[in-house]
Amino acid sequence: xxxxxxxxxxxxxxxxxxxxxxxxxxxxxxxxxxxxxxxxxxxxxxxxxxxxxxxxxxxxxxxxxxxxxxxxxxxxxxxxxxxxxxxxxxxxxxxxxxxxxxxxxxxxxxxxxxxxxxxxxxxxxxxxxxxxxxxxxxxxxxxxxxxxxxxxxxxxxxxxxxxxxxxxxxxxxxxxxxxxxxxxxxxxxxxxxxxxxxxxxxxxxxxxxxxxxxxxxxxxxxxxxxxxxxxxxxxxxxxxxxxxxxxxxxxxxxxxxxxxx
Numbered sequence: 001x002x003x004x005x006x007x008x009x010x011x012x013x014x015x016x017x018x019x020x021x022x023x024x025x026x027x028x029x030x031x032x033x034x035x036x037x038x039x040x041x042x043x044x045x046x047x048x049x050x051x052x053x054x055x056x057x058x059x060x061x062x063x064x065x066x067x068x069x070x071x072x073x074x075x076x077x078x079x080x081x082x083x084x085x086x087x088x089x090x091x092x093x094x095x096x097x098x099x100x101x102x103x104x105x106x107x108x109x110x111x112x113x114x115x116x117x118x119x120x121x122x123x124x125x126x127x128x129x130x131x132x133x134x135x136x137x138x139x140x141x142x143x144x145x146x147x148x149x150x151x152x153x154x155x156x157x158x159x160x161x162x163x164x165x166x167x168x169x170x171x172x173x174x175x176x177x178x179x180x181x182x183x184x185x186x187x188x189x190x191x192x193x194x195x196x197x198x199x200x201x202x203x204x205x206x207x208x209x210x211x212x213x214x215x216x217x218x219x220x221x222x223x224x225x226x227x228x229x230x231x232x233x234x235x236x237x238x239x240x241x242x243x244x245x246x247x248x249x250x251x252x253x254x255x256x257x258x259x260x261x
Contacts, residue, residue: 011130012122012188013232016242018133019189019198020228022140024220026182027199028206029175032155032213036200037090038072042176043183043192044094045071047101050117055108061132064184064192065177071097072176120191120243122232129188136178136185143178147171152213189228190243198224201250227253 030036046064053063074093105112113121143151153161154168162168186195206220231246238245 009236011127012125012242015122015125015130015133015189016228016232017225018130018137019186020225021221022133022137022182023186023190023195023198024202024206024224025217026140026179027203028213028217028220029151029155030179030199031203031207032216033151033172033175035172035175036196037087038176039179039183039199040196041074041090041094041097042068042071042180043195044101045074045097046180046183046187046192047098047117048104051101051104051108051110051112054110054112055104059128061184061187064187065180067097068180068183069177072173072180116191117187118191118193119241120187120189120194122189122242123235125188129185132181132185132187136181139178139181143174147174148214151175155213190246194243194247197247197250198228201254202227204254223253 027036027039030039046068049063049065049067049070050060051063052067053060056063071093074090102114104110105114115121116124150161150166150171153164153166154171158168183192183195186198189195190198202220202224203216205223206218207216210216210219227249228246231249232242234240234249235242235245
């Protein structure tokens, strides 16, 4: 215990590294599949599951993944219907899901640090948060190892992939479930709201003139790692929350590099 108390920064640093690498890698796949709006919906759908899980005495990450998966199913059904107004519908569901989560907290009589859930609380993270990152990284690695070629095919030509016998709906569902797990695992680092910055900004930079998906993933992860570590170190120096600071650095990074072109 004395070692953990003395070296309190080790677990937050490891979570920073995992989130900084994993989120951009996941975001690269999602952006190439044009599914980032669905991800925003999933991140907001996590909160009701967290609240319900806490009220039932279950690990909140389990509830968050399940409710996020439900959000993924909703997003998938809306995509399949090809509703021309689906963006407006999804944003409505997004707001409603967040509102439901906020309402459930007092209705169920549970105590939860809403600010930490939404925006992260990296400096008070524990081994359980690190374990979620390890699980998310393992699941994502399995998805890449066994489904990389299919993901590339679906990202380039979903109709052609379906014609060649690839179960596109199942692959999208697996992608949605993995996304929900990545979002929940990054909750301690940047929260379920600000995670969208870490999923998208390094990816936009890493995708530029990338000849292959895996190269873009590596680039994005390296950029995400640098941004996350910088945010973590500055947060300690300035004594502020790392999550919001990481998201602000994401914006400045995008602005600086885009205007440098």
